Amino acid sequence: MSGKSRREFLKKSITAGAIATGLSSSTLKAGPLNILSPDRMGVLVDTTVCVGCRNCEWACKDAHNLHAGNLDSYEDRKILETKRRPDHTALTVVNEYPRGKYSNLPIDVKVQCMHCDHPACVSACIVGAFSKQENGSVIWDTDMCIGCRYCMAACPFQIPAFEYDKALDPLIMKCDFCFDRTKEGNLPACVNICPVEALTYGPRTELIKVARKRIKRNPDRYIDHVFGELEVGGTSWMYLASKDFKELDFPDLGKNPAPGVSESIQHGIFAYFVPPVSLYVLLGGIMWITKRRKELGTEEKI
Amino acid sequence: MKKILAILLVLIFMGEINAQQSPGKDHSELNINCKTCHTCDVPTKDEPCLVVCPREKIATIYQKPEQTPELIVIDQLKDRYNPVYFSHKIHAQMSIMSGGCENCHHYNTSGPILKCNNCHQSSRQREDISIPDLKGAYHRQCMDCHREWSHETGCNTCHSPINDLKESEKNDFKKQLKGKDHPPVTEPTKIVYETNFEGGKLVTFYYDDHINNFKLKCNQCHARESCTRCHDVNHISSDKLILVKEKKSLEEHHKKCFNCHKENDCAKCHLDKQLEPFNHKQRTGWALNKPHSYLSCVSCHGSKQPYKKLDNQCVSCHKGWKKENFKHSVTGLRLDKIHSELSCEDCHTGKDYSVKPGCNGCHENYVYPNQKPGRLVGK
Incomplete structure (x- = not known):
């Protein structure tokens, strides 16, 4: 309050x-712009359908002018032997997990920004560069960004990445839900390329209905949990899976929106001028100590 | 006015009910998952909770794989790729043990086979997102199995980029796919499983008993087998056709047996020695001769498991059976005139038809079948 x-x-x-x-x-x-439109869009990721072709990784890089290389090179499945995180060179990655003792097929999980309904990055950004748009995208204005990286610390999914290797003008990078593409009525690049439509793009409310229906009709195929429906107050990207999300490296987050945490920390620190007051107390203390030392030194000389 | 409106509403309502064609009275007995058409667990006549699909064309007839088209050319992406040649017949043959036609067609149609794009829209940006779009639907059908088979997910596995193939190569490719058949799947007579169960390590499973005597069909147990069930796709050996050990949990292993057998009777299957094939005479004392050997177990014992012992009285099953309407020739022996006038018990003492009939009542030193009360006619 x-x-x-x-x-x-x-x-x-x-x-x-x-x-x-x-x-x-x-x-x-x-x-900052922080709209929670009832018509906001989302994506339902069905990890039981995903075949791990990594075409989404290529399409994402291609759409964001990152070095994408040849699509054929993404057929290399050795890269899936190690777990990867999205970074400034790849805004989305696919990781592979064993399906269980009794199946040859793996489970493939695409990782990217979840586009929270109550985004911690928006609330943490001290210059108001981040915003939650009407269509559900959580985006940021690079011109406003000062590179403080508070968004990285605030994100419950640890998504925003930073171009550490650039000495001059490094940028914060993350999935922007292809805001420039959707603005023009196109699908996000990853959704567009997915050969099996493991990624379904649509109004978030509709996606929840679709997800619930899939679980009800195939109770053997899915666990009864739509990740992102309620987590951290809801996210635009939601997931279906055949086994516990913890086993697929999804963080175990409560239902409370993440900004509650980041805001309370920030406001706790900055409330009542704590930082300037403590700074002055510290400086005053140092002054007092050095002054006292000097006084003691002069006394000894005499 | 209100009355007219009410009648009109009732008429419209009835019209709608009639418009939804019934898939047939006994469709619950077809080998179709209820959830294919119904969304709720217990559909009723008033609330059938049907899914949105062209149900009026629902399946009742199953085509044989050999009756289906041999090769299907998928060329919607003509401008980017060469057409995909899909060897339909051989895939249909393969699908016999993995869900059959409806594995891909969802509803095995008795009329015209529905094209995928009847339901699956070609645009990914669409109103109804409850079912995948055409691209997704196509790829899901192929890639699920193929990545298990070859571990490949690249586009070029099936699509060759345009201009990569010459016209002659295309024809060669088509020729290769034509006239190919999946070899018929033959079942072994029996398999002896070695288990870790202390109470009895050996489980003997007789395939021919289950198929010929118990009248089960292969796909009643092998309904969702993948190719990897039989084919060694992980190259453990050099032979792709070796039978690889099934990776299944204990529960799954027993699930198929428990469909018919009692769950708590371990010693019935788990023995220290191999089980003899099922013999109705040994087990029950009643030889299962013609014409009874043609019947399935359920036609006498009913579908309720475990089977109950029946008595040897014909009338127990043949309700309304009388001496007057019984033709003895069905047993393979036509009685002569004198014998046909006797009562049954005169020969079949104690009405026990499982034992040899006796002639002692009238004849001295007559023994069946040395002396016969009629003529053998064959069954």
């Missing part, structure tokens, strides 16, 4: 300041 009232206080004071400086209040945004 204190966080909310503080935000409201800030909003009001900024608006008041803006009016005072002659700006029209209508052109000013009080906080």
